[in-house]
Amino acid sequence: MPARRPLLLLLPLTLAACERAPAPGHAVVDVRHTPYKEGSATPVARWQGDVFTAEALEQRLLEMSPALRERYQTPAARREYVESVARFEMLVQEALARGLHEDAEVVASFKRALVSRLMRQQLEQTDITVTDAEVAEAYERQRGDFVRPAQVRLSHVFLAAPRTDAAQVAAARPQAEALLAQARALPPLDFGAFGKLAREHSQEPRTQPLDGDMRFLSDEALARAYGPELLEAVRGLTESGTVAGPVQTEAGFHILKLQGRQPAVNLSLEDMREQLTQRLRNEKQTRAWADFLESVARRQQLTLDEAALGRVSVDLQAPMRAPSGPMPGTVPAPYSPGGGTP
Known part of the structure; x- marks a missing residue:
């Protein structure tokens, strides 16, 4: 009959002599539930090589919430709890006996x-x-x-028509009206379709590549960048997806679509x-x-061989293989x- 394994978990494979510390990469671990000397405590359960004491049980109960502790008022409930603990510890012993402490996982x-x-x-x-x-x-x-102040986020289609150029204004106005009609025919929350309209027709070099997106701007920044007329037109927009225009500024006509608003933020240091x-x-x-x-890394003298690392091949075409063991x-x-x- 084979000798029984001790209740010591040996990692990974070999046992160092008792009079010296384990070699690097090895460890001796006592996996018994309660280190115990006969007469030092009161066992409430015994199994091969291990015990569960009344003192340990009391400590476990004190670590529970009062509501959970109520479940163990009767001896039968405490017996069930102790048996559960003992069964777990016996399964640990069974795993050790099968050598599973040496399993890679x-x-x-x-x-x-x-x-x-x-x-x-x-x-x-x-x-x-x-x-x-x-x-x-x-x-x-x-x-x-x-x-930061309150901010508004708009998308727009812009047609260049300086106010001082009457002929260009006259030519751009009906085009702006037509674009406004197209924008209003779109679903209010279809910002992608409005962005397509901006990509195809907008003449604003800063926002046309962004599907007309003007990003979040404060009132001051909006008026400074595009004119006070835009700020005035935006004040009446409250619901996301609302379209307005054509709004004429010194530079031309804008068809506007409200994406959203951010309220002002004023958080102190406290x-x-x-x-x-x-x-x-x-x-x-x-x-x-x-x-x-x-x-x-310094204490354990970590070194890396860059040349060897460089020679490791990475085959992007190879099929994925089954794992050979746990990942590092x-x-x-x-x-x-x-x-x-x-």
Whole structure:
């Protein structure tokens, strides 16, 4: 009869001598549920090589919410819970007995869990401080995002006809009226069809390549770029997709279509303090994690053979093969212990 395997998870394959540390790339892990010495606690369940103690059960119950804890008021409910825990641990033993701790997928999962825990520990141990001065500086850098006037986004078809050129104005006016009729015949929210109209007929070099899109502009910017007549005409447009025109300016005629509006924004430093503080903390954690990765690479003497990498072929025409094993692990992005993400 084969000897029973110990309840020690050996990764990946060989066991180092007990009197010295495992060799690089190897680990000895005790996977027993509760490290236990006889007489040190009160077992409520025993199975081969392991126990579950009353003290451990009490601790588990205290870690539950009071509402969940109510489920375990009776001995029968507590028995069911302990049996479930014991069955799980016995399945771990069964997996070890079958050598599944040496399975590539198990080793890959173990590595990912290790790296995730290392990252969390490293970030928790890193002193990250965000000062009021840093928050104020960040606010000033982005003030345009926090304080801005109301803006309107329009599309237009423009026909050049300087007001001082009566003949050109007379020729352009009926064309503008015809384009207005075409624009009004389109579904109000079909901005693609209006864009096609602008591409084919607009004579405004800044917006014609953009399907007539004028982007978001404040009242001041709109009047400065296209004339106060446009600003006056836009004031009456409230619903997205509304068409207006022809609007005559000093430069010519505009057929307008409202895409949308953005309300004014006026967020103070105090309004943004918490959000900016968290963002700066996340940025510092990202830098700290990058610095830590560099220090690990130096300490473990990472080198890359650029010539060998250059000789690796990448066949774009080859069919995809079945995986030969788990994908290599990759470095996770740092995250905020408080729950935020950078």
